[in-house]
Amino acid sequence: MGLLYIIIGIYIIDKQWFMSSLPPNVSYALGAVLIVYGIFRIYRIWKNRSL
Numbered sequence: 001m002g003l004l005y006i007i008i009g010i011y012i013i014d015k016q017w018f019m020s021s022l023p024p025n026v027s028y029a030l031g032a033v034l035i036v037y038g039i040f041r042i043y044r045i046w047k048n049r050s051l
Helices: 002-015 024-050
Strands: none
Touching: 002 024
16 A cells, blocks of 8 residues: 555656646645655564564
């Protein structure tokens, strides 16, 4: 699921589209938030498996 968030974030930054056309600053912000959230989810899975 984390990888999916990262892919969607990259897509939003690249295409500047999410349900409708987005201004560049909004697409970069939304894409960055999704990428960071995807990395966070992957980190949580990795951290829990290490225990």
